[in-house]
Amino acid sequence: MxxxxxxxxxxxxxxxxxxxxxxxxxxxxxxxxxxxxxxxxxxxxxxxxxxxxxxxxxxxxxxxxxxxxxxxxxxxxxxxxxxxxxxxxxxxxxxxxxxxxxxxxxxxLIGDGGPFWTRPSTAVRLSLPDGHNLLQRAALPDAIRFSRPLSSVSQPLLLETGMDIGLSDMFPPVQTGLTFVTLTLAYLAGLAALRQRARTRAAEQQARLSALDSRLTHASRVNALGEMASGMAHELTQPLTAILAQAQAGRRLLTQRNHAALAAVLDDTVSQARRASGILERFRNWSQPHATPVSAFDLRRALGNVEALLEQDALSRRIQLEFHLPETPVSVVGDPVEIEQVAFNLVRNAMEALDGHAGETPRVTVTLKEEDASVVFDVADNGPGIPETLRPRLFTPFVTTRAGGTGLGLALSQRLVERAGGEIALVASDDGATFRVTLPRARARQEETA
Known part of the structure; x- marks a missing residue:
């Protein structure tokens, strides 16, 4: 907005x-x-x-x-x-x-959670903070019921789910004695409750991932476009106003046949036009983002969020999505949301590069490892690779290989990685494309800034 x-x-x-x-x-x-x-x-x-x-x-x-x-x-x-x-x-x-x-x-917004949520015994309700019902497919039962507000500052909606458990769900066909029936009833009731709680957590997780996906995509596309449009309008106001004033003055001098003064006015108009051209050139090369506070965080968690976000998309595309992460924490210093955005952009680009590519089973692999003073994670695919003519301009804004692409993803990723004190590069590969992100380890980065 x-x-x-x-x-x-x-x-x-x-x-x-x-x-x-x-x-x-x-x-x-x-x-x-x-x-x-x-x-x-x-x-x-x-x-x-x-x-x-x-x-x-x-x-x-x-x-x-x-x-x-x-x-x-x-x-x-x-x-x-x-x-x-x-x-x-x-x-x-x-x-x-x-x-x-x-x-x-x-x-x-809720999405299709699978056939379970279309059963007559399962109810879902989404409400505004003031209690107004937006979506309710069935009446919520009183027995097994869960409600929780979504953790969004701008959209604190209330998600409620519930399920009616009847005798057909709790009792299988049995012909045993009264003791066995009683034990079976207790077991099935507890199992149904646990499954309902797990599915409710899955629905909450889906809503959280949807909010996270919106935030990352907004940061990489719409926010960048809005910031550039706002800054361009602000900076172009002065030279355009000056050009308008000089043009009006020149028209008056031309009417007065004051050719000597007209030459100075035209020179000033040319100067202001060049100034406006310089502003456009600067925005074309992308302005530097502002620095934000950073802290140490576990890079495995950021990559895990990316895997959760894109796992279903990979399954729908029939792509093998593999994440190889160490067993122990891997700490780096930076903005976790920005580094997460970088990994998200790289993995999503790799998946899109595999669309329509014939050959072996499409695969995207993310590998995280630690070196002496740095942390490296690679995003590799077995797709068609990057054209040789495009590689020198790969991180230039508005350069893209996809129809309808904005060409801002890699340029924004480069600036976010450089802000964290790291580097991003395309690694030479005979099979597909491999992007490598190198970040300083938390201890090394803190010693540099001490």
Whole structure:
């Protein structure tokens, strides 16, 4: 939402083509987000969005944005069952001019957990913090029931699940005595409860991984695009304003036939145009990210999160996903989310490189090992490899080998690794592609900064 707000403010109300392009890109990357709207706070002004917006919903968004204290507001969608709206004012100040809304499909947010969750005896409910039910497939039983709020600052939704256990679930066909029936009943009841608890934990884990996937993807695509658009609009304002003023002055001097003064005005206009060109060149080469606090963490845990995130995707693609991690902790100093994002980008790129590749069984291998003063992890695949002509520009922003790719993943990964004091490189290989990330060990990094 921060990126969309930056794009909306940068357009200054003149055109919203870029806003709609970014909005459609978001809905394509995140199917659970199926509507984006930009509602002016001034009644009667034109609403910009990916779908037609009715007056009642627009007024609700406008009222929520006006009452906002800067935080995201969650509201049920008045026209679409099983949907809720995330509303934020734009810009996020008291001088806000728009209400920005994302519509979320609660059914797609939970996802398909398998045939177990479609059984008549199993119930799932997802509610807003104020208690409004977004999704409830059946009434929740009182016997075996679990509820827990999702650990998301912007979307603290309440997930509740339950299951009715009948006699057919607890009693198999038996023709034994009363003692055996009693023992069997106790055993089956306890086993059903344990299985239900395990499945509930699996549903909670799926929701956590979905939130983590959204955060990583947002950091690698939408956030970068919003930051670049906002910075470009800010820096281009001065030279463009100067060019406009000089052009107006030149037109007056031309009318007055003051050719001597006109030459100086044209020179200044050329200078400001070159300045604007330099700004665009700098953004094309990607601005350096700001430093963030770092700490020591176990790299195995970050790689384990990546494996959990991409395991189901690998199975659906019929790809062997292998992680070879040491038995003992491997400590490095850095931002765990950023290093996790780097590993996620590399593994996902390797999986996408194997799509449609004929030959031996597709395989992606992640290997973590420790050296004297550094930690190394390799991400290797047995795909077609990187074209020779592309290798010198592999880490340049907007360079990609995939149709529809942004070309920002490897460039962002390089900057995140360098921020942690490490290096990332493409290793020469005869089979597929291998990317190597080298990071300083926690003790070595702390001695350097001491």
């Amino acid at each position: 921060t990126a969309l707000s930056a794009v909306a403010v940068a357009s200054e109300g003149r055109r919203h083509d870029l806003f709609l392009d970014v909005a459609r890109t978001i809905t394509r990357f995140y199917p659970r987000i199926d509507e984006v709207q930009l509602v002016p706070l001034e009644p009667g002004a034109e609403t910009i969005g990916t779908a037609t917006l009715d007056a009642v919903t627009a007024e609700g968004i406008r009222a929520a944005a006006k009452a906002s204290d800067g935080r995201i507001t969650l509201l049920p969608h008045p026209q679409r069952p099983d949907h809720y709206m995330m509303v934020k004012r734009s810009p996020n100040t008291d001088e806000a001019r728009y209400g920005l809304m994302l519509a979320i499909d609660a059914g797609k």
